[in-house]
Amino acid sequence: MIRTWEDLKRETERIREARRRGPPVQVLVSMGTCGIAAGTQPVLEAIRKTVADRGLDRQVEVLQTGCMGLCHSEPSIEVLDRVNGRDYLYGLVTPQQVPALLDIGAEPSKGLLSVPRSWYYPDDDEQSNGRPQARLVLRNSGRIDPERLDDYLEKDGYQALAKAVVSMKPEEVVELVAQSGLRGRGGGGFPTGKKWSFAATVEAPEKFVVCNADEGDPGAFMDRAVLEGDPHSVLEGMAIAGYAIGSRRGVIYIRAEYPLAVRRLFTAIDQARKAGLLGRDLFGSGFGFDIEIKYGAGAFVCGEETALIHSVEGYRGEPTLKPPFPAVAGLWKRPTVVNNVETLANVPTIVRRGAAWFRGFGTPGSPGTKVFALAGKINKVGLVEVPMGMTLRQIVFDIGQGIKGGRRFKAVQTGGPSGGCIREDELDTPIDYDTLRNLGSMMGSGGMIVMDEDDCMVNVAKFFLEFTLDESCGKCTPCRIGNKRLFEMLSRTCEGKAEPDILQRLETLSLVIKDTSLCGLGQTSPNPVLATMRKFADEYCEHVHDRRCRSGVCTALVRYAINERCVGCTLCARNCPVSCIAGERKKRHVIDEAKCIRCGVCFQKCKFHAIDRV
């Protein structure tokens, strides 16, 4: 039981000493949801068996960690070899490769895929040192076993909480966070210190800290990685927030679709309570804090803070008007601070290292780092954490290693369904909250979807709108009906049924929806439409006026025809799923347009550029 800051320091020292005396080699196995789905479990079992078979128990410690961020190379394994002073990072590991992987000291065998270190820099001193990534939020993710409190304590866990409650006044903590310039990582970018100070100054018999873990953007999994990889950092951040605003109760609102994260959170809360790191009278300061977990049922709109609060209270997850703001009347009408997982995970480091240190990362307006879930047509799909101010070009081409299959980059969507797309000519903009907004997009929670020349931008807008349509709570008219109408107009555009004035109506309606919707979801829902209309106007015009889709995605607008380059190889005819291509060997083939389903298989298969897409 840790009763004082001294206890904690002693405990941390004890753990570190034990580690020094422990096995010199650590094998870290990526056991996040994604890793497990990719097949890490049998690899882990093979590792344990091999270690046991070879009697390596005293030399090798096997750790299951959270996500390392290497989606493109799961299952991924890291071997930290203290004896030889070497680290190896392996990707796409199979159980068969495990024996070779455990040949400690030997050079990695050729059969193993070694992941480039430039891509992934887990770094204990948390400094970027010119490397592309800087790991502040993901400092422990993939580095520790999230189900062991000792691992977290070893990495200075709960030192920040102890420092705050023992040596600082609540208002000093608020001031420190304000000084750090930390902004809400959930998407809006509201200054966290300001949010805290609002709640701190309201007098109330009870206050709440709510952690928003209702991550719902399509393709976004930043928060899940933190919760699965380093749950204690979120708990510590919440407790510090509680101390700062005068709250003794925290609630984590987490979507039920994250069962592993939920389990690890429960484990972490239980451990923290037993160790005296949550509960009454923390570190002898008199301050107490405890945390409970509430499940979300997978509604995107519940990421909006008022909707989230209603959902926690057991009501339908619907936004209500602000004011009153949650900081004044939130959960159960008490002052409430709602912070996103990533925001809270930043807090302990800021308290421990100071505001100036934190401001060493990022831009003056947006200090710190941002975690992005890099997805889409990119070579290295994964989770990255970069300092604010990095350009999209660096993220897409340096870290992400460019576009799959050597296709041409077309755009990248940030901010998920609330954001917009960014064109190639805008790639050199240093990204932070404000520059992205100026580009007609937004930071959002960190989803980043890369699109190439095969993507139709009208269809992309339609895709995001369809998501919003499903996820709108339906409360206000513009979002409920307006988005449906936008979607219908885009569908007609993609089907070649657009009216001549449709572009003007799309824009007008989009602007009204932005101007009149009740909550952030509705106010940003037309962003993908407006951004693609503005930046890819020619594609829209082609769809509407020429009835043409240059990427061939909108099948209703595409026709395939065989030109004179055809040598009669029959490849297209053999691959056509509806057998609508006829022709004799070595003679030019023809497509029966009436039967053609415009799947594009012939176009992809032809080696002679003999099929035209018109």
Place this chain on the structure above:
Amino acid sequence: MIPVIINGMTVQAREGSTILEAARQLGIRIPTLCNFEMDAFGIKHRLGSCRICVVEVQGRPNLAPACSTPVMLGMHVYTNTMRVFNARRTVLDLILSNHPKECLTCHKNLHCELQALAEEMGLLEIKYPGEKAQHPIDLANESIVRDMNKCIYCRRCEMACNEVQTVGILSGVDRGFMATVAPTSKRPLAETKCVFCGQCVAVCPVGALNEVDRTYDVWVALNDKSKTVIVQTAPAVRAALGEEFNLSPGTSVTGKMVTALRMLGFKGVFDTDFAADLTIMEEGKELVDRVRANRNLPILTSCCPGWVKFFEHQFPDLIHIPSSAKSPQQMFGAIAKSYYAKKIGVAPKDLVVVSVMPCLAKKYEAAREEFRQDGVRDVDIVISTRELARMIKEAGIQFAQLRNGNFDHPLGESSGAAVIFGASGGVLEAALRTAAETMTGQPLEQVDFEAVRGLSGIREATISIGTLDLKAAIASGLGNARKLLEAIRAGKAHYHAIEIMACPGGCLNGGGQPYIHGDVSILEKRRQAIYDEDYGKAIRKSHENPYIRRLYEEFLGCPGSETAHRLLHTHYYGRPNT
């Protein structure tokens, strides 16, 4: 008071008031749709969800809903800019694009707030047409039709059901374009604890919620030569029916109504008030007995079928305390099909009893299994005040020009005590007039018990009857009823008698009355009309009604007799609270 600048004009607005209210002070009407307020009942539905009322507020990035945005010091508001017009028109366009626009065949034709808004804003075309959300129509009960295809999702019904009535069956379900209001799991109302009070219907701005229209069945019965069709009319109907014919609210139209009913072809035009007097005889006796024995108190009134169903579902542990007396409607039916049928020599199955009620729950009540003798329903068809108006219009009767008629005998005579059943507090007052004389054996000097009158949700009064200080309470609106019931259950409330009416203000604000669109002043006028009729009556106490006396002499014996129990009393059943 704080200064607010609207369209360049300064107005001193009350702190905490809304932009909508401040604009009204300047004579600016900002259109609204979902907004609904009835101060007298504490109703403030400021959801801000339809977005028709959006205005420009300087310094705010987005348009603000005037109905729910509080004024702030020095706020600059613009209600008529191009940006506002454009937004407002687009929002209306969207609502209409998802609305069936079957105005000519809609119950709410000319009573519809959306129709009025469209007229006011003069939208001439739908710029954003598209698919309409399709929802099944719930027709599976006696009282209420829910056609969510016409719903504009203002959520007033939800507010009425949950906040005002605390029945708690309606809520938003599903998402996005398919979002709608429905009971949990989208069950039909008949499978829920819905009490059919019809307050959801009363507040619905469009034709999504309506009564089950039975006018056609009445026409069929009236034209069936093998049937004798008689009608009873509830006390609150006469105070509101005139509104449907452009008579000013508060005009009592008893005489014209009687004439109109006779013109429609009813063989006997009777008054539920007669049965109300009978109710007082039975319930009054029960009150006196229970007070004298000082047990099983308080006694609760049981005239209101919405209230009866409410306690059956929500307070099944207390079903022994309401009076066992049937409601006046059902007493009338029972007497009509026994005493009256025999008197005129018609078989009960050939006697059709039609009720005109201010209420939709009465439709449900008349269909309850226990209210029939030998398989024949005591009350065959129940129509609302609105349906009666429709019949009168369809028959081409020029209502305003009618001469006054008189109710038929013997079931048409009533006392003033019966008339006031239509207002909250009336049943209790009527009971007191009779109980006081029964208990003291002395005639009452003052029959007006002002202390129990009013529209407010809960009232209490202590009335001296001889040596007894009788403690009484009145609640109208089921949310208020719940408060009293919970206090009783917790042993914190000690009353002798409690009157409860499901609808706020009592039957004059029933779910079947002409629509008032939130105008409480109309209720006040109806209330006045009811009490005026009471003052004007020669007989003002139920037990002095000579036809009631004769009924007991000829048929029932005395209040509480075996025949009375068989015909005039009922049982209650615990029902599931879901």
